[in-house]
Amino acid sequence: MSRIQRRGRDMLERLETEIFLTLAEELHFGRTAERLGITTGRVSQVIGKLERRIGGTLFERTSRSVRLSVVGRQLADDLTPLVAGLEQALRRAADAARGVTGELRVAFLGEWTAPVLLKAVALFAGRHPDCRVDVREVQLSNSRASLLDGSVDVLIASYPFDGMARGPVLLTEPRVLAVAAGHPLAGEESVSVEVLAEHPVVQYPAVTSAGFKRDRTPERTPSGRPVPKGPAGGTFSEMLTLVAMGRGVLPVGAHSRQYYPRPDVAYVPIRDAPPIERGPVWLEGNTTARVREFVRAAADAAGARPGPGPAGRGDRCPPVHLIGGERGADGPSTDSGT
Secondary structure, three states: OOOHHHHHHHHHOOOHHHHHHHHHHHHHHHHHHHHHHHOOOOOHHHHHHHHHHHOOOOEEEEEOOOEEHHHHHHHHHHHHHHHHHHHHHHHHHHHHHHOOOOEEEEOOHHHHHHHHHHHHHHHHHOOOOOOEEEEOOOOOOOOOHHOOOOOOOOEEEEOOOOOOOEEEEEEEEEEEEEEEEEOOEEEEEEEEHHHHHOOOOEEEOOOOOOOHHHHOOOOEOOOOEEOOOOEEEEHHHHHHHHHHHHOEEEEEEEHHHHHHHOOOOEEEOOOOOOOOEEEEOOHHHOOOHHHHHHHHHHHHHHHHOOOOOHHHHHHHHOOOOEEOOOEOOOOOOOOOOO
């Protein structure tokens, strides 16, 4: 038998793979057949053929239940990422063949990121006029979920944003410490990050990623001193209210002075903290041609130079479909946006 013949004998056909993985998920022959639009007999035939080829049982069946065997579980675990990777590769190839068309959904987290996003949208749409761009605002409660469920393709947010691919840094800003207007630190010209060990620090809600929390509200100062935890707020406005009440202090970006001016809160520069960085993030499995081109446009737009879009349209603002974010009565809330 030739090498090609042996390879063909060992390869799974697409239908075999689909039936196996569907049954592994459903654990029911009838539901698997219904979901795939084939007969139950066909499901049984394919699974039996696979088991004979492998030389072992993939499913343990009784009159009342179906469950994966140890061998079946291993095969399902091995096949699932391979099939997902193949589907992503085919989708990316199709995107490349079509060019940058279709629909791109982009979002911003925190109003201070909206201007850089809209510059990127203008440049991208000038370069790719056949691709519709929808723009929306996301909130603390749905920023990560929007990327995971595909309702948003690219988000402009603060780094770090755990578990997501990220592009180049588009924005940087100094850090300041938000304190109550009557706090002893309110009159200081600047403070060291070491003061966090001396005051409770207001915490972000549980939905915020671990990496972001370590960056914004660390458990220890650079010298190793423990940082006492204060109460958590559900939104950025709630967190600032806790600060105003004297319940704790909160390191934030300097933009807060402009976007969240409050007579009961003072913002004191932190002289020895690294700047906050912001840029595009997206689900790595959703790295389509549209996403790549948008990230490139965002990087170019951040250089304050219009792109070389066709017909000189790179510096014109194209029609943008703005979809309203979920805004509460207390104003905008943020996740990795502060």
